Amino acid sequence: xxxxxxxxxIHVWHLGTEGLLTPYLRSLGKKLNSPQELAxxxxxxxxxxxxSYLLARTLLRTVLSKYVNISxxxxxxxxxxxxxxxxxxxxMYRFLRxxxxxxxxxxxxxxxxxxxxxxxxEAISRxxxxxxxxxxxxxxxxARALRTLPPELRxxxxxxxxxxxxxxxxxxxxxxxxxLEKIFFNRDEAEMEYTLDASIxxxxxxxxxxxxxxxxxxxxxxxxxxxxxxxxxxxxxxVMPFEDVIHTRIGTSPAAQVCGEYWGVQCKGQYKARH
Ligand SMILES: CC(C)(COP(=O)(O)OP(=O)(O)OC[C@H]1O[C@@H](n2cnc3c(N)ncnc32)[C@H](O)[C@@H]1OP(=O)(O)O)[C@@H](O)C(=O)NCCC(=O)NCCS
Numbered sequence: 001x002x003x004x005x006x007x008x009x010i011h012v013w014h015l016g017t018e019g020l021l022t023p024y025l026r027s028l029g030k031k032l033n034s035p036q037e038l039a040x041x042x043x044x045x046x047x048x049x050x051x052s053y054l055l056a057r058t059l060l061r062t063v064l065s066k067y068v069n070i071s072x073x074x075x076x077x078x079x080x081x082x083x084x085x086x087x088x089x090x091x092m093y094r095f096l097r098x099x100x101x102x103x104x105x106x107x108x109x110x111x112x113x114x115x116x117x118x119x120x121x122e123a124i125s126r127x128x129x130x131x132x133x134x135x136x137x138x139x140x141x142x143a144r145a146l147r148t149l150p151p152e153l154r155x156x157x158x159x160x161x162x163x164x165x166x167x168x169x170x171x172x173x174x175x176x177x178x179x180l181e182k183i184f185f186n187r188d189e190a191e192m193e194y195t196l197d198a199s200i201x202x203x204x205x206x207x208x209x210x211x212x213x214x215x216x217x218x219x220x221x222x223x224x225x226x227x228x229x230x231x232x233x234x235x236x237x238x239v240m241p242f243e244d245v246i247h248t249r250i251g252t253s254p255a256a257q258v259c260g261e262y263w264g265v266q267c268k269g270q271y272k273a274r275h
Pocket of ligand 1: 099121165
């Protein structure tokens with residue numbers, strides 16, 4: 001039975017990849033991807049990154065095949081002018097929207113229906129010149145707020161802001177063509193909120209979720225919240241580990257069930273628009 005994904009749900013499939021690149025997965029990465037994907041993997045400089053790219057594509061194909069009856073190998077993808085991938089074939093399944101992220105030691109894929117979605121994950125690591133990067137990449141008020149934090153919190157907040165903005169850009173599919181300071185996130189003890197400059201978007205149309213899928217990774221999900229899902233009071237974010245897919249052997253397993261909310265993942269909260 002294909003897995004159901006109602007309009008008010010977003011499914012996030014995730015996988016910590018450290019120590020996972022076994023010979024079995026390496027061969028799968030080669031078997032389940034197209035010649036074009038194999039060629040694209042070569043653009044990554046290290047073997048680890050190449051394999052991680054292929055594993056991400058393998059899992060994307062496998063996950064999509066959980067929702068409809070089509071083999072993982074049969075999907076073809078196309079990209080928009082800014083590189084955002086989407087389903088090309090079969091046309092009838094283009095209602096499935098996805099966003100993919102792969103970073104050092106971690107891969108995730110977010111799936112929704114008939115709605116754009118963006119996910120970004122980063123490994124929380126020590127960054128030199130954090131203030132300089134924040135001044136360059138964030139809104140002035142965000143960079144100022146960052147400076148007021150103690151060092152251990154500052155590092156984390158930096159990655160929260162980074163993943164939130166990236167997730168938004170990825171949902172919009174516009175790459176870095178949008179000025180990043182025009183989407184502004186504010187977080188204090190009491191609440192989290194965002195503001196979007198009206199020149200780039202309608203502020204009330206978005207939801208943001210922040211997740212901590214592993215001890216050293218943060219992920220953010222962005223999705224437009226409009227049209228057919230308005231009747232639902234709440235969006236549901238279901239988070240599922242990819243390990244299931246791997247253990248049951250990619251491509252041959254029957255569709256798994258939804259594994260439950262926030263399994264092994266801390267949901268750090270939902271950002272709401274400031275009115
Ligand atoms: C490419 C970009 C979409 C994200 O890149 P990233 O964070 O380095 O990498 P991620 O692993 O999270 O995402 C890459 C995936 O996003 C998808 N993607 C690529 N271009 C995309 C676009 N325009 N829109 C949505 N998704 C896109 C692809 O699936 C890609 O994976 P693939 O090449 O294996 O198919 C883009 O936003 C970028 O270049 N960012 C640079 C970083 C930056 O300066 N960020 C500022 C944040 S404050």
